[in-house]
Amino acid sequence: MALQLKIIDSVEKLGYRVTVGDVAAYSGISPYVVQKELLSLASDTLGNLQVTESGEIVYIFSQNLRTIFRNKNLIFRLNEIWKKIWITLFYLIRISFGIILIFSIAIIFAAITIILTSLYSNKEENDQYSSGYRGMNFFVLPNFSDLFWIFYPTGNYSSFSSSKSNEDKFLKKTTFLEAVFSFLFGDGNPNFNLEEIRWEMIGRVIYNNEGVIIAEQIAPYLDNINKYNEYNEDYILPVLKRLAGVPIVSPKGELIYSFPELQTFIKNLPEKHINNNFEEKLYEFTHISSNQKILVISLGVINFILVLTLGSLLKDQSVISASNSLIGFINSSYWFLFSYASFFLGLPLVRHFVIQSRNTRINKRNLERRERLRILSKSNEIIKSKLCYVTQFLSQVKSNNTKLVYTTEKRVVEQSDNIGF
Known part of the structure; x- marks a missing residue:
């Protein structure tokens, strides 16, 4: 249910006309998962499909998508009811x-x-x-x-x-x-939604770079980087797996990474996460x-x-x-x-030291991310060489055709050989 709601949220913010790449880039969800969910959503809410000459599928949804989905999905309605009940229940617990x-x-x-x-x-x-x-x-x-x-x-x-x-x-x-x-x-x-934000920012970086990036552009958003995997760039493997990326080797033996599913033809995604600094928030003892x-x-x-x-x-x-x-x-x-009285004074004391330890680790991770971002902004010779090959690679693969050849909004016999926007 949470996944479907996130897909709906992305579709709404993208203007109800999307490709798999648009939603994947905007949400950071795997293109394979997005494709499955978009097909299911289009079927459940009477959406339409358009196909370009290049084979790109465009999904068209109604402006009242959420309402249609709510009316047809009992679990969605029960989930909304439970949220209201939980708000009251959790207040009583507090x-x-x-x-x-x-x-x-x-x-x-x-x-x-x-x-x-x-x-x-x-x-x-x-x-x-x-x-x-x-x-x-x-x-x-x-x-x-x-x-x-x-x-x-x-x-x-x-x-x-x-x-x-x-x-x-x-x-x-x-x-x-x-x-x-x-x-x-x-x-x-x-930082309860840290992973969600992380993948949204990674997807946005890939989209902003037209689906082709170098590892250093993703490094400021990852935590699994150490001295053992930094040199051979193994740390980017989870990104390749999730977002259907493939490594490309330059003539100089340098690695760049292409994400064909995120090389979408619909332009101007809404602005999101303008700040390149991906940092965790520190824990507060209490806000009272x-x-x-x-x-x-x-x-x-x-x-x-x-x-x-x-x-x-x-x-x-x-x-x-x-x-x-x-x-x-x-x-x-x-x-x-006696147990409650001891618990009342003992738990906050223990929590104070736990928070200090957590914040120390958070500060360390934030510092490492800022350092990787600084290295990227300085653009040493290796990074410049990789980015130069990225530009050459993009110039070779840019052949997207936005001309429609089929749409489910009309019957086949009503469609001419050339359907334009």
């Missing part, structure tokens, strides 16, 4: 971690209050309880009078002042409950504001302190037996509360 934090603080504080109240009320009747209560005086409990800050609109906490308050106004507006999830798990992979970070961390620390305090109180079995059923339930759930 806020659940904040709700658990609030619930944990509230129930632990209530349990501690009940236990200490019970101990205090019985201290005159039972010396053991009195002694136990005095033993608890070393616990310093935080002030919870302002606990309900968490329900105020985010970004407006009078208790926290920040010199970056003006900057925070431009940050994405996030509720407190969503901020908890962002603090714990981050905001997703910033400084005030939200302070609030989330503070509540996490408070929750952890309360859990430890409750654990100390629950060590005395007489406290549990003398208390109500709520304390018994909390005692049975203590390890869940």
Whole structure:
């Protein structure tokens, strides 16, 4: 389904009149896959075909292509429904971690209050309880009078002042409950569509060079280059396999690469990825504001302190037996509360070091890509010689004929021998 939608997206952006080469160059998808999908799409949506004298097939689609496809494809409609359901479901998952934090603080504080109240009320009747209560005086409990800050609109906490308050106004507006999830798990992979962008840019480079390139023109977009495959240019093999390319040897023994399927005759593809720098984005720990970070961390620390305090109180079995059923339930759930409190503070710490390690590797790869782009821009003698042969090769193979000899838009008997545009 995702592949079909990407094909439809490319067809729409290319003006509903495309060749296999156009779509392959624009999307970076293998020409063989594109051909199969275009034929299927044309059949399902009543598209038309045109054939040039050179044998090039042009696919013509209706302007309401997406609507026709939606109406005829049940899976497409179900996929759209699921996307709407998932948005709501994922929102509930995100806020659940904040709700658990609030619930944990509230129930632990209530349990501690009940236990200490019970101990205090019985201290005159039972010396053991009195002694136990005095033993608890070393616990310093935080002030919870302002606990309900968490329900105020985010970004407006009078208790926290920040010199970056003006900057925070431009940050994405996030509720407190969503901020908890962002603090714990981050905001997703910033390079989730990296491979898609990579192949789109590679396809565009090949198209801009009329289907014939040298390895150095593709190198800034690849990561599998090392000292073992750089000299013999083996790193370009995945590109040849995906986009149906073939190597050509020059009289000097230099290699250039031709992609016949991407030597399309339809011109002026929409501008795309003008910036030649193909770089990965760095991971951010979280996008939430400084005030939200302070609030989330503070509540996490408070929750952890309360859990430890409750654990100390629950060590005395007489406290549990003398208390109500709520304390018994909390005692049975203590390890869940302790695990969540530890998880809440431990996971972001681990994630911080993981992000640092990932960003170090990303910076290294970006630096290598920039260096390969710099080498290409300098155009040493070897590169100049290869590009010169590319020009000669193109001058020999340019023989595309855009004259139509057949189209499915008309019956065969209605078509003359020469169909022009």
